[in-house]
Amino acid sequence: EPEVTQTPSHQVTQMGQEVILRCVPISNHLYFYWYRQILGQKVEFLVSFYNNEISEKSEIFDDQFSVERPDGSNFTLKIRSTKLEDSAMYFCASSVPSGGPKSTDTQYFGPGTRLTVL
């Protein structure tokens, strides 16, 4: 069964460094998402991406963050100048749009990348 994959599973970085988290969504999916979960807290929406542009983003997704689909299979989240509070589990998800602005498409999640900022 097709699944969303993420690499690396664990990333350790120094404060101030840039990190790129990678995701390979399910191949026929068209919508892509990033979420984060700080330890012990809720899973929080960061951004959705469709047709090579950001569809929606939350208040968390500020100028420190960027997303890209560099080729036909990868979807990346770049965090510039990481801070201690960026330490979290980052989940990628993808979905097939059923159409319409209020579509209710099931999102399939990857296993996550645990980011630790020291």
Place this chain on the structure above:
Amino acid sequence: SQELEQSPQSLIVQEGKNLTINCTSSKTLYGLYWYKQKYGEGLIFLMMLQKGGEEKSHEKITAKLDEKKQQSSLHITASQPSHAGIYLCGAGPTGNQFYFGTGTSLTVIP
């Protein structure tokens, strides 16, 4: 923004017992999703409810959405240790921005 409250926060049950987890939304839901998360792992899709009054079952798990589409419940019959994990309800006012509930941690004691 969408707020989803889950109750209880945590649940410890004996194997074989039934249990119910609730999810309440501050706004009308266009779609309500249930996911399961094992510690340190990704989210596994369980089921999605869209219509008021809808009920779906998969193996021993049944989910319902109320007529007003603001409350959902997840019921597990004859719980097993394999049911242990964190159950999350999720929803969006639109398909592109998605919110998760606070989560319910389930422990099943053999």
